[in-house]
Amino acid sequence: MAELNHELKEFMKSTVVTDFTKDIQQYNLGPLWEAIPEIMNKTPKPQAEAYLWSDELIKKKLKEAADIFTPERGGERRAIYFQNPGLTYRKPWGWASTTQTIYAAVQLLLPGEKAPSHRHSQSALRFISEGSGAYTIVEGERIFMEEGDFLITPKNLWHGHEHLGEGPMIWMDALDIPTIYSIGGTFFEPYEDGLQQPNIPDNFTEKRYRGGMVRPVGDDKYTVAPLANYKWERTVNGIKGLMEFDPDPYHGYAVEYINPSTGKSANPTLGTRLQFLPEGFHTKALRHTHSTVYHVHKGTGYSVINGVRFDWKKGDYFVVPNWAWYEHVADEDSYLFSVNDLPIMERFELEQEQTLETNNGHQTITGEFKAAFR
Numbered sequence: 428m429a430e431l432n433h434e435l436k437e438f439m440k441s442t443v444v445t446d447f448t449k450d451i452q453q454y455n456l457g458p459l460w461e462a463i464p465e466i467m468n469k470t471p472k473p474q475a476e477a478y479l480w481s482d483e484l485i486k487k488k489l490k491e492a493a494d495i496f497t498p499e500r501g502g503e504r505r506a507i508y509f510q511n512p513g514l515t516y517r518k519p520w521g522w523a524s525t526t527q528t529i530y531a532a533v534q535l536l537l538p539g540e541k542a543p544s545h546r547h548s549q550s551a552l553r554f555i556s557e558g559s560g561a562y563t564i565v566e567g568e569r570i571f572m573e574e575g576d577f578l579i580t581p582k583n584l585w586h587g588h589e590h591l592g593e594g595p596m597i598w599m600d601a602l603d604i605p606t607i608y609s610i611g612g613t614f615f616e617p618y619e620d621g622l623q624q625p626n627i628p629d630n631f632t633e634k635r636y637r638g639g640m641v642r643p644v645g646d647d648k649y650t651v652a653p654l655a656n657y658k659w660e661r662t663v664n665g666i667k668g669l670m671e672f673d674p675d676p677y678h679g680y681a682v683e684y685i686n687p688s689t690g691k692s693a694n695p696t697l698g699t700r701l702q703f704l705p706e707g708f709h710t711k712a713l714r715h716t717h718s719t720v721y722h723v724h725k726g727t728g729y730s731v732i733n734g735v736r737f738d739w740k741k742g743d744y745f746v747v748p749n750w751a752w753y754e755h756v757a758d759e760d761s762y763l764f765s766v767n768d769l770p771i772m773e774r775f776e777l778e779q780e781q782t783l784e785t786n787n788g789h790q791t792i793t794g795e796f797k798a799a800f801r
Contacts, residue, residue: 439460444460448460448461470750471716471749471750472750473513473526473527473718473748473749473750474513474514474516474527475511475513475514475524475525475526475527475718475746475748475749476511476512476513476746476748477732477733477735477737477745477746477747477748477751477796478509478511478512478745478746478796479737479739479743479744479745479746479796479798480509480743480744480745480798480799481742481743481798481799481800482723482740482741482742482743483800484798484799484800485507485533485742485744486742487800488507489505489507489533489535489597492505492507492535493505493535493537497540498536498540498541498542498543498588503542503543503545503617504534504542505534505535505536505542506532506533506534506535506600507532507533508523508525508530508531508532508600509525509531509532509720509744509746510523510524510525511524511525511526511746513748514526514527517605522604522605522608522609523604523605523608524604524605525720525746526605526718526719526720526746526748526749526768527605527718527749528603528605528606528718528768528771529601529602529603529605529606529697529718529720529766529767529768530549530600530601530602530603530604530605531599531600531601531720531744531766532599532600532601533556533597533598533599533600533744534553534597534598534599534600535595535596535597536561536588536589536590536595536596537590537595537596538560538590538591538592538593538594538595539590540589540590541587541588541589541590541621541622542587542588542589542622543587543617543618543621543622544564544585544586544587544617544618544621544622544623545585545586545587545615545616545617545618546583546584546585546586546615546616546618547582547583547613547614547615547616548582548583548607548612548613548614548615549582549602549603549604549607549613550579550580550581550582550602550603550694550695550696550697551579551580551582551586551600551601551602552577552578552579552580552600552601552602552693552694552697552699552766553572553577553578553580553598553599553600553601554575554576554577554578554598554599554601554699554722554724554764555572555573555574555575555576555577555578555596555597555598556574556597556598556599556722556724556742557574557595557596557597557598558572558574558592558594558595558596558597559571559572559573559574559592559596560590560591560592560593560594560596561588561589561590561591561592561596562588562589562591562629563578563580563586563587563588564585564586564587564588564589564622564623564624564625565580565584565585565586565655566584566585566586566623566627567585567623567624567625567626567627568625568627568628568629568630568631568632568655569625569629569630570629570630570632570633570655570656571629571630572596572598572656573658573659574659575658575659575660575662575663575724576656576657576658576659577656577657577659577662577684577693577699577701577764578655578656578657579652579654579655579693579694580655581652581694581695583614585618585623586623587618587621587622587623588622589622599722599744599764601697601699601720601766602697603696603697603768603771606696606768606771630656632653632654632655632656633654633655633656633658635653635654636653636654636687642687642688646687646688647688648688649686649688649689652685652686652687652688652693652694653686653687653688654686654687654693657684657693662682662684662701663701665682666680666681666682666701666702666703669682670703674705674708676710676711676788677710677711677713677782678700678702678710679702679703679704679705679708679710679755679757680702680703680704680705681700681701681702681703682700682701682702683698683699683700684699684700684701691770692769692770694770695770696768696770696771697766697767697768697770698717698766698767698768698769698770699764699765699766699767700764700765700767701724701762701763701764701765702762702763702765703760703761703762704726704728704755704756704757704760704761704762704763705757705760706757706758706759706760706761707757707758708755708756708757709754709755709756709757709789710754710755710756711754711782711783711787711788711789712731712752712753712754712782712783712788712789712790713752713753713754713780713781713782713783714750714751714752714753714780714781714783715749715750715778715779715780715781716749716750716772716777716778716779716780717749717767717768717769717771717772717778718746718747718748718749718767718768719746719747719765719766719767720744720745720746720747720765720766720767721739721744721745721746721747721763721764721765722743722744722763722764722765723739723740723741723742723743723744723745723761723762723763724741724762724763724764725741725760725761725762726740726741726757726758726759726760726761726762726763727739727740727741727757727758727759727761728755728756728757728758728759728761729755729756729758730745730747730753730754730755730756731752731753731754731756731789731790731792732745732747732751732752732753733751733752733753733790734752734790734791734792734793734794735792735793735794735795735796736792736794736795736796737796737798738795738796738798743798752783752790754788754789754790
């Protein structure tokens with residue numbers, strides 16, 4: 428067998444093979460015998476890299492952006508997205524890829540500012556990291572936002588923002604832009620009259636779901652989640668209920684935001700979770716097909732991703748690529764909000780998961796990531 432493999436390798440290097448490969452390429456034909464080692468991996472080998480953006484860097488650049496752009500002057504949204512350094516080969520603008528399927532960004536809205544309404548074929552969500560007094564208006568419903576709230580904006584619905592309060596309002600945006608762009612399904616339409624005006628009572632869906640997971644009769648027919656805003660206090664209460672029991676060894680105390688009509692993910696293409704890691708808690712390492720973008724809402728600690736230590740604190744963002752080993756350690760009580768592409772992987776029946784069985788389930792640290800402006 429070894430001799431056969433050697434002969435095959437020598438044949439593939441021969442002039443007759445290389446000349447023929449060059450010949451067909453001039454006709455925009457491709458040699459599978461050359462490509463198959465790269466495109467048919469035994470396990471996922473994503474181009475996305477593990478990376479961390481510090482709160483200091485984000486705040487500095489948002490402040491600079493505020494001195495230059497307003498939502499009315501500068502492209503509708505004052506948002507800075509997280510471009511994964513392993514995906515900068517994608518064009519244009521790297522497909523705005525934080526992972527190969529997920530776009531994530533931070534958006535700043537100042538008092539008195541309006542972000543005009545628009546709609547698009549991408550599904551969107553946002554997690555409020557700082558501030559209060561602003562609202563997003565979705566299909567005529569003003570949804571007022573507070574720190575820790577999680578909101579969804581389903582695809583093809585009109586949506587815009589306005590800040591009626593005081594102080595800056597900062598939130599995380601996440602969309603399936605790279606996925607929709609790569610399959611050629613992008614549609615976008617601006618709202619002709621700027622910011623859509625309300626035609627439904629404020630916080631309508633939130634009031635209808637005041638009972639939590641008690642579903643109003645008739646809502647079983649919705650495929651789009653009928654709840655627009657998942658309030659922080661209610662989510663934390665769900666986590667506190669879990670704290671009467673032992674934490675999950677791989678996730679701590681974690682909950683998933685779901686569509687109350689279907690029980691599936693609140694967003695059809697992006698999964699979302701909030702997890703609480705008590706001080707001193709160390710999760711065991713695992714890896715899975717789906718990728719994840721984390722936002723540190725509260726606390727300090729570090730994560731080990733493929734052997735590299737990533738120290739994090741409140742306001743930081745970091746990426747765990749597909750099929751990367753990772754584990755978290757909390758130096759103090761910490762809340763991590765995360766977005767993943769698990770719904771996409773499950774829809775294509777690609778999701779797999781492995782746990783680390785050596786070293787008591789923990790990785791050996793081989794390096795340390797140095798974030799800018801830490």
